[in-house]
Amino acid sequence: MPPKFSSHYVDTNEKPNENDRDSDPFVNAKSYYSKDTDISTRLGSGRGRTLSTSAESGSSLTPELKNIRRRGSLDEHKEPRKFLVDVEKTLHSLLESEDTDRNMQITIEDTGPKVVSLGSASSGGYRLYELRGTYQLSNLLQELTLAKDFGRRYVMIDERRLNENPVSRLSRLIKGTFWDALTRRIDASTLDVICHDTKDRSGHSVNRIYVPKPEKEQYEYYCRAAKERPYLNLQVEYLPEAITKEWVRDANQKPGLLALAMERYKDDEGETHLRGVPFVVPGGRFNEMYGWDSYFEALGLLIDGRVDLAKGMVENFIFEITYYGKILNANRTYYLLRSQPPLLTDMAIRVYEHIKNEEGSKDFLYRALCAAMKEYYTVWMSSPRYDTKTGLSRYRPDGLGIPPETEASHFEQLLRPYMEKYNMTLDEFTEAYNYQKVQEPFLDDYFLHDRAVRESGHDTTYRLEKVCADLATVDLNSLLYKYETDISRVVLEIFNDKLVLPDGNVETSAIWDRRARARRAAMEKYNWSEAESIWYDYDTKFEKRGTYQSATAFWALWAGVATPRQAARFIEVSLPKFEVSGGIVAGTKESLGQVGLHNPSRQWDYPNGWSPQQILAWYGLLRYGYEDELRRVVYRWLYTITKSFVDFNGVVVEKYDLTRAVDPHRVEAEYGNQGLDIQGVAREGFGWVNASYEIGLTFCNSHMRRALGACTEPAIFFSDKKQQEIGS
Numbered sequence: 001m002p003p004k005f006s007s008h009y010v011d012t013n014e015k016p017n018e019n020d021r022d023s024d025p026f027v028n029a030k031s032y033y034s035k036d037t038d039i040s041t042r043l044g045s046g047r048g049r050t051l052s053t054s055a056e057s058g059s060s061l062t063p064e065l066k067n068i069r070r071r072g073s074l075d076e077h078k079e080p081r082k083f084l085v086d087v088e089k090t091l092h093s094l095l096e097s098e099d100t101d102r103n104m105q106i107t108i109e110d111t112g113p114k115v116v117s118l119g120s121a122s123s124g125g126y127r128l129y130e131l132r133g134t135y136q137l138s139n140l141l142q143e144l145t146l147a148k149d150f151g152r153r154y155v156m157i158d159e160r161r162l163n164e165n166p167v168s169r170l171s172r173l174i175k176g177t178f179w180d181a182l183t184r185r186i187d188a189s190t191l192d193v194i195c196h197d198t199k200d201r202s203g204h205s206v207n208r209i210y211v212p213k214p215e216k217e218q219y220e221y222y223c224r225a226a227k228e229r230p231y232l233n234l235q236v237e238y239l240p241e242a243i244t245k246e247w248v249r250d251a252n253q254k255p256g257l258l259a260l261a262m263e264r265y266k267d268d269e270g271e272t273h274l275r276g277v278p279f280v281v282p283g284g285r286f287n288e289m290y291g292w293d294s295y296f297e298a299l300g301l302l303i304d305g306r307v308d309l310a311k312g313m314v315e316n317f318i319f320e321i322t323y324y325g326k327i328l329n330a331n332r333t334y335y336l337l338r339s340q341p342p343l344l345t346d347m348a349i350r351v352y353e354h355i356k357n358e359e360g361s362k363d364f365l366y367r368a369l370c371a372a373m374k375e376y377y378t379v380w381m382s383s384p385r386y387d388t389k390t391g392l393s394r395y396r397p398d399g400l401g402i403p404p405e406t407e408a409s410h411f412e413q414l415l416r417p418y419m420e421k422y423n424m425t426l427d428e429f430t431e432a433y434n435y436q437k438v439q440e441p442f443l444d445d446y447f448l449h450d451r452a453v454r455e456s457g458h459d460t461t462y463r464l465e466k467v468c469a470d471l472a473t474v475d476l477n478s479l480l481y482k483y484e485t486d487i488s489r490v491v492l493e494i495f496n497d498k499l500v501l502p503d504g505n506v507e508t509s510a511i512w513d514r515r516a517r518a519r520r521a522a523m524e525k526y527n528w529s530e531a532e533s534i535w536y537d538y539d540t541k542f543e544k545r546g547t548y549q550s551a552t553a554f555w556a557l558w559a560g561v562a563t564p565r566q567a568a569r570f571i572e573v574s575l576p577k578f579e580v581s582g583g584i585v586a587g588t589k590e591s592l593g594q595v596g597l598h599n600p601s602r603q604w605d606y607p608n609g610w611s612p613q614q615i616l617a618w619y620g621l622l623r624y625g626y627e628d629e630l631r632r633v634v635y636r637w638l639y640t641i642t643k644s645f646v647d648f649n650g651v652v653v654e655k656y657d658l659t660r661a662v663d664p665h666r667v668e669a670e671y672g673n674q675g676l677d678i679q680g681v682a683r684e685g686f687g688w689v690n691a692s693y694e695i696g697l698t699f700c701n702s703h704m705r706r707a708l709g710a711c712t713e714p715a716i717f718f719s720d721k722k723q724q725e726i727g728s
Ligand SMILES: OC[C@H]1O[C@H](O[C@H]2O[C@H](CO)[C@@H](O)[C@H](O)[C@H]2O)[C@H](O)[C@@H](O)[C@@H]1O
Pocket: 199, 282, 286, 290, 292, 293, 329, 403, 405, 406, 407, 454, 455, 457, 458, 459, 460
């Protein structure tokens, strides 16, 4: 059996000769397979067989290919080898012999010979060389799929592209391909793409966009687009000035996209037009701009030099706060009343750091800060989210009825007794309940909490089910503490301690410092458990601290809420409960309790791990100087992603089961995992996982990077005596 993957990968950092564009084997697929590189035109019509390839499983070799092989000449192999490939033919034979489970992927679960032979370019395709193992063969499948997408019939593929170090390859794909594939603008050119919503089960085929009343110019722009491009099947509507829960419920019959910011630009002829301000979507079924996903995506984008996109998302948040009153869970009508974990101040400050020497940067920061303050006052520090007794805040959005965007069967078990009680189908009961034709107080309470769970971003987990709207969570209050300290610092340092709001009110740092101190004291009193050295959520209704141990406790480190002593205790006592082989789990095993037929797995519980949890924990550890622990947990998470990427045809998914050694990308909870649907090649990864990879790599030294590239298991890596170098 050939090895699963070769350990002598080519490092992308090994720079090719810059003067020779053809010699760069690592440019993105769009350039690599562009028309300019099309070799079919350079080939005579009788040369087809020189491009043949063969799956080397003995009997599967066609006589023609055997013939070619016999005629193979000896290649001198001084230059990096290039293969000459007939795209369609090779794809066909590759899938035929190597994709044995017929899922259009080559993975470690396929049982083919794991060897194919390709003809070298220098021998005109006659001299055959073997490619071996899952990783190289799946890279070949991915490259040929892309070449086919770009309309190539024959291509020359550099061996280094197929052998590329997986860490370099994934990072390169994220930077050069995935971000672009996840980028959207809401304007005429791409409306059909962004309007598409697989969560919409209303049964209507029309694309609908809702525009805030004051944005008349946008409204007219979209009306024109609808008229000029009838194939868009676009319906444009104004949003009502007052958005009530009844309106949002009724809109479930005619759901639509919510407009975001637009900007003016000049075309080549100097004419001015409008276009949508770009943003990145998470991927999979999530084809809209999300609240907290955008923050994590922005961190990754900034590392990858895509400041424009990170800035665009801040601009879109300002637009959302201006017109929708909050940063939305995401910009669809059914999300209108819900927010998500607030992270705007940190996001705006980080973008500002990148643009501070540009014209208009201070105005950008000013507008972002004003929006964040508005959000702080009117969303998080107002009824019903603010709890006057503790001085802490809760996720507690308003709403009516059953959320329509979940997978169809999500609430079936909960609603079955009611369907039986009223002798109704699921759809009939949903309609009767949503329109208050039946009264069920238990369900009212259940859905109050369910909405809050979704606002928290942690949909769903046994930590929050049936209680969320009453909880002063450690997550939300840490984030608000960060708002308070960020605003204080920026007002003091950038605005000379006097920031005049658009309404004339003046903000100074002192008041924000006071707020931060008060919140820290309240969190110490209500959330911190001295005995257990961890922050818990606090139930404001029953006035008691919770017992579920959540990775959100790390957020107290990220935000700087923890005292150095608390941080030390937390890392000594609690970190080991979250740290498993593949990274930091969302909740401890102990907190999960019994999962079974009546308590199905929830995606934000043990043993699953999520990028936002890893990223905030990393920065938290960094902030308090725990660099060894930081590198250790970074390695674990990057290993999880890299291993899945190598063994499963380049997969990058929304979340991982951190205890599954072989296939951590398989998470069977709720709507399943996103990013799994790969036809030949993964095209976009998943927003915040892409970001976590790029961020994680910034914490890796070369020793870690090399070990990751060879997929060295964490246990082996850490037991290696060289691991002492991990901190170096
Ligand atoms: O459709 C079900 C739920 O899906 C979203 O939640 C999940 O995806 C989001 C986008 O990546 C992410 O922000 C969230 O943390 C995930 O749990 C959505 O946010 C929920 O409101 C929705 O009900």
